[in-house]
Every structure is written in structure tokens, then in C-alpha cells.
Amino acid sequence: MALISTSLHFDYSYSKTWSWLSKNTNGIDDFSRLFFTLVGIFAVFWVRFVRKTKELMLANDHVVDSVVHERLKSMRKQEEMAGRSKVQESLHDEPSYGLVIEVIKQPEIMREVQQELEEIVGMNDVAEESHTKTDISKFCNEGGLAIASSLSSSGSSKCRHILSYFSRLLFTLVVVFAVFWYTWMYIKSKNKGKPPSPPGPRGLPLVGNRPFLQPDLHSYFAELARTYGPVVKLQLGSKIGILVTSPSAAREVLKDQDIVFANRDVPVAGMLVTGGRDIVGNHYGPEWRMLRKVCVLKMLSNATLDKVYSLRRTEVRETVSYMHSMAGSPVNVGEQMFLTIFINKPEVMRKAQQELEEVVGKDKIVEETHIYKLPYLLAIMKESLRLHPALPLLVPHSPSEDCTVGTYAIPKGCRVFVNAWAIHRDPSVWENPLEFNPDRFLNSKWDFSGRDFNYFPFGSGSRICAGTAMAERMVLYSIATLLHSFDWKVAEGMKLDLTEKFGIVLKLKNPLVAVPTPRLSIPALYE
Numbered sequence: 001m002a003l004i005s006t007s008l009h010f011d012y013s014y015s016k017t018w019s020w021l022s023k024n025t026n027g028i029d030d031f032s033r034l035f036f037t038l039v040g041i042f043a044v045f046w047v048r049f050v051r052k053t054k055e056l057m058l059a060n061d062h063v064v065d066s067v068v069h070e071r072l073k074s075m076r077k078q079e080e081m082a083g084r085s086k087v088q089e090s091l092h093d094e095p096s097y098g099l100v101i102e103v104i105k106q107p108e109i110m111r112e113v114q115q116e117l118e119e120i121v122g123m124n125d126v127a128e129e130s131h132t133k134t135d136i137s138k139f140c141n142e143g144g145l146a147i148a149s150s151l152s153s154s155g156s157s158k159c160r161h162i163l164s165y166f167s168r169l170l171f172t173l174v175v176v177f178a179v180f181w182y183t184w185m186y187i188k189s190k191n192k193g194k195p196p197s198p199p200g201p202r203g204l205p206l207v208g209n210r211p212f213l214q215p216d217l218h219s220y221f222a223e224l225a226r227t228y229g230p231v232v233k234l235q236l237g238s239k240i241g242i243l244v245t246s247p248s249a250a251r252e253v254l255k256d257q258d259i260v261f262a263n264r265d266v267p268v269a270g271m272l273v274t275g276g277r278d279i280v281g282n283h284y285g286p287e288w289r290m291l292r293k294v295c296v297l298k299m300l301s302n303a304t305l306d307k308v309y310s311l312r313r314t315e316v317r318e319t320v321s322y323m324h325s326m327a328g329s330p331v332n333v334g335e336q337m338f339l340t341i342f343i344n345k346p347e348v349m350r351k352a353q354q355e356l357e358e359v360v361g362k363d364k365i366v367e368e369t370h371i372y373k374l375p376y377l378l379a380i381m382k383e384s385l386r387l388h389p390a391l392p393l394l395v396p397h398s399p400s401e402d403c404t405v406g407t408y409a410i411p412k413g414c415r416v417f418v419n420a421w422a423i424h425r426d427p428s429v430w431e432n433p434l435e436f437n438p439d440r441f442l443n444s445k446w447d448f449s450g451r452d453f454n455y456f457p458f459g460s461g462s463r464i465c466a467g468t469a470m471a472e473r474m475v476l477y478s479i480a481t482l483l484h485s486f487d488w489k490v491a492e493g494m495k496l497d498l499t500e501k502f503g504i505v506l507k508l509k510n511p512l513v514a515v516p517t518p519r520l521s522i523p524a525l526y527e
């Protein structure tokens with residue numbers, strides 16, 4: 001208990017001291033603060049230790065002095081009682097003490113002897129007979145040893161010994177700390193002005209954060225952004241992953257630094273399929289530019305799409321004919337979001353059908369040209385892609401050079417995930433973000449151009465989806481046709497499940513099974 005309370009008290013006073021230091025040493029980093037604090041603490045301890053040790057040495061010297069003094073007194077007495085010759089005898093018996101007496105009688109000689117002893121014997125050793133073979137023999141062999149012993153092997157010598165040991169320890173510690181501090185300051189000065197790395201969860205050695213990734217990356221990454229902020233760093237084995245989860249950070253990546261971030265970093269699985277040489281996986285460069293030109297201007301341009309309309313029409317008409325043959329029976333509609341969301345919101349389906357009746361009528365079939373006159377259906381498509389973007393993290397981008405996003409350093413070659421899924425559900429941008437409400441897109445500024453970084457289901461910048469025009473036509477045309485031709489309800493015993501499954505594209509976890517009921521009066525319209 002006492003231990004706990006002591007340690008709590010220490011923690012408390014330590015944290016108080018540290019916060020005081022932090023407040024009063026503005027501009028000094030934590031490591032320097034630690035360095036100077038430790039040096040300060042050492043200095044205080046050192047001064048106190050030296051003072052204490054000196055006191056001890058003085059006391060010891062005093063004891064030695066008084067012992068010798070006593071001896072001197074008794075010898076004087078003997079001298080007085082027995083006469084000079086007896087003393088000579090006694091001195092002969094104990095020549096060492098005679099010399100000690102002589103030396104002590106003259107303090108400057110004693111200091112000189114002590115100094116000489118320090119040089120020859122040192123502060124960490126005791127005097128040995130062998131030492132007297134050197135200069136001490138000037139004084140006399142036996143006497144020199146006696147003086148050395150009385151002055152050097154006494155308590156004060158031991159104190160000197162300890163003092164010297166601690167001096168060396170202190171000096172070593174200060175040097176080690178100074179080297180660390182200097183290295184730290186050197187690294188800091190080299191990194192001066194450079195932005196810090198983005199925050200992120202700690203990983204394991206070698207594998208980093210990989211073992212902690214969850215299958216639904218888009219929602220897991222959104223969770224990390226809630227903890228660490230709009231720019232997060234992950235260590236994915238040897239690869240650095242950067243999560244971008246705010247409209248302003250997305251703008252920096254996809255617009256302000258579009259060309260820097262226009263390289264791709266497609267995961268190995270994707271590379272195995274395409275070899276990384278297709279339009280999606282290719283780095284920004286001449287080959288990609290050529291592929292993109294062919295795609296956008298030749299294969300997927302509006303003019304080309306118009307030319308191949310008959311192919312799309314045939315495809316859609318075959319589907320209608322199949323659905324008509326299955327009327328009243330459960331049909332596997334697949335994993336696509338769009339129909340699932342209808343068939344879930346009956347009032348939305350009614351409104352869309354009403355619009356179709358007004359624009360197309362009940363005695364004709366939908367043609368692709370109609371889709372531009374169906375704003376409510378377009379709003380439904382936009383709202384579906386807001387809540388369920390087909391590529392929730394876009395296709396990973398990669399910077400071709402070191403750069404910054406926000407205040408953070410982003411290293412060249414990392415894998416950047418822009419979480420459109422999370423941005424599309426940001427409550428600071430969208431009212432009731434989880435509610436499916438196409439009305440929010442009626443007469444709104446949001447489109448598929450990628451100009452607005454609150455809403456960009458097709459990406460943005462130079463790597464924006466090359467098939468936006470085709471996707472818009474295909475989705476609107478097929479949905480308009482299926483809604484115009486049939487009423488839809490969920491098959492009996494089946495539950496509507498909008499749970500998503502993260503993959504190359506976002507799909508429904510469980511495919512929808514629904515029952516179509518024909519709603520057009522002329523049977524020929526189903527051929």
C-alpha cells in the first residue's frame with residue numbers, strides 16, 4: 001500500500017514538474033528537456049555527494065591527526081622521562097613514527113608529501129611497500145611507507161577512492177547523454193521544417209498493421225479515421241498505406257496534387273490478373289496516356305456509345321423477355337445494389353414509375369434517349385452511389401515523389417486509399433447520412449464530374465473513371481426498363497439484406513431474390 005501511494009505521489013509530482021517544465025521551456029523539444037533535467041539532477045546529487053564526502057574526509061583526517069598527536073605526546077613524555085638517548089632508541093625501534101611526527105609538524109611538507117603520494121599511489125589505490133622504492137625513498141623507506149599508510153590507507157583515502165569512482169561514472173553518463181543529445185539535435189536539425197508522419201495505430205515488427213486489417217476495409221478504415229483523423233498511416237508489411245478520409249484531404253490528393261498522385265499502386269492480386277500494364281494499373285506516363293486516349297476518345301466516347309446502342313438494347317430486351325417468362329416466380333436479381341434499393345423503398349419505386357409513365361407512357365418501351373428526361377431516376381442512381389459506391393476506396397493512388405497532405409509527410413511510392421465511402425456518409429456534410437433519400441439530389445449541384453469532394457463516386461482528377469458516360473447510360477437505361485416493365489416485390493420468406501461485401505467492387509453480401517409482376521398492358525412490349 002505504502003509502495004503504491006509512494007509511487008502515485010512520485011508520479012503526481014513528476015507529472016507536475018514535467019508539465020511545469022513543458023510550459024516554461026517553450027521551443028525546447030522533449031528530448032532536450034529530458035537531457036537538461038537529468039544533467040541538472042546529476043549536478044545537484046554530485047554537489048551534495050562531494051560535500052558529504054569531503055566532510056567525511058576531514059573527519060577522518062582529524063582522527064588520523066589526533067592518533068598521531070597522541071603518539072607524539074606519549075613519545076615526548078618518554079623523551080622527558082628517559083632522556084634523549086632513550087628517544088633515539090625508541091625512534092630506532094619505530095623510525096616511521098619519528099618521520100610522521102616530523103612531517104606533521106610542518107604542514108607544507110605534509111601537503112607536498114600528500115601531493116607526491118597522490119601522483120605515485122593515486123587516489124584509487126593504497127600505498128604498498130613497492131611505492132617507497134620511488135621518490136618517497138627521498139624521505140626514508142620505512143618512514144615513507146608509514147606516512148603513505150597513515151595518509152593514504154586511512155578512511156579519507158577510501159572516500160577519495162569512492163569519490164573518484166563516482167566522478168568517472170558521472171562523467172561517463174554525461175558523455176553518453178551528451179552524445180545521444182547531440183545525435184538527436186543533429187537529426188532534428190536535418191529534419192527541421194519537415195512535416196511529421198501521419199498518426200496511425202502501432203503495428204508489429206515486420207508485418208506492421210497487416211494482421212489487424214478487417215475484411216471490410218472501407219468500414220475498418222473509416223473507424224481508424226475516427227480515432228486518428230483524416231490522414232492516417234498504416235504499415236502494410238514493407239509498404240506504407242495512407243488513408244485519406246476528409247473532403248479537403250481528398251481534394252489535395254485528387255486535385256491540388258493530381259499529377260503527383262496519379263501513379264497507381266495496385267495490390268499484387270490485381271497485378272496478377274492484369275500484369276499491371278492495363279489502363280487501371282499503369283503508372284502515369286506515356287503508355288497510360290495512350291491507353292486512356294483510346295478508351296475515352298475511341299471506345300467509350302458518347303459518339304462510339306451511340307453507335308453501339310443496338311448491342312446494349314439487345315442485351316436489355318433479352319433480360320426483359322426472361323423476366324417476363326418468370327413472372328410471379330422468384331428471380332435471382334444478383335448482387336447489384338440499384339434494384340435492391342428499389343424493390344426496399346416502395347415509395348421511391350412508385351415515384352420513379354410515375355416519372356417513367358409521364359415521360360415514356362405505358363404503351364411504349366424505354367429507349368436510352370429517355371434517360372436524360374428522368375431526373376428522379378438520376379437522383380436515385382446518385383443516392384445509391386453515395387451510400388454504396390462501387391469502388392469505396394477508389395483504385396489506390398501512389399505519389400511519384402515525397403509530398404505533404406495537410407500537415408503530414410507522405411512518402412513517395414506509398415499506397416493511398418481515398419475513402420469515398422466514408423466521406424459520402426460524413427454527418428458534417430450530409431443530413432441524415434444513412435437515410436436513402438434521392439430528393440437530396442434533385443436540383444442539386446452534385447454530379448459525377450468529381451469537382452465536388454463531398455461526392456465523387458467515380459473518383460476525380462486525371463485518373464477519374466474512364467467509363468462514367470457508359471456507366472450512367474447502362475445503369476439508367478436498364479433500371480428504367482426494369483421499373484417501367486415490372487412491379488417488384490421481395491420473394492416470400494426472403495429478407496432484404498443491404499449488407500455490403502468489400503471486394504474489387506462493392507456488392508451485396510447476399511444476392512437479392514425478387515418476384516417481377518408485369519405492369520404493361522401490351523404483351524408485345526415484353527418481346
Ligand code: HEM
Pocket residue numbers: 279280281292295300385389390391394395396457458459460462463464465466467468470471475
Ligand atoms: C457504376 C459504375 C462505375 C463506377 C461507380 C466506377 C467508378 C470508378 C472509380 C471510383 C474509379 C477509380 C478512380 C480513381 O482512382 O480516382 C474507376 C476507374 C476506372 N473505371 Fe470505372 N466505374 C464504373 C463503371 C465503369 C465502366 C462501365 C467502365 C468501362 C467500361 C469503367 C472504366 C474505368 C477505368 C478504365 C478506370 C481506370 C481509369 C484510370 O486509372 O485511368 N468504369 N471507376
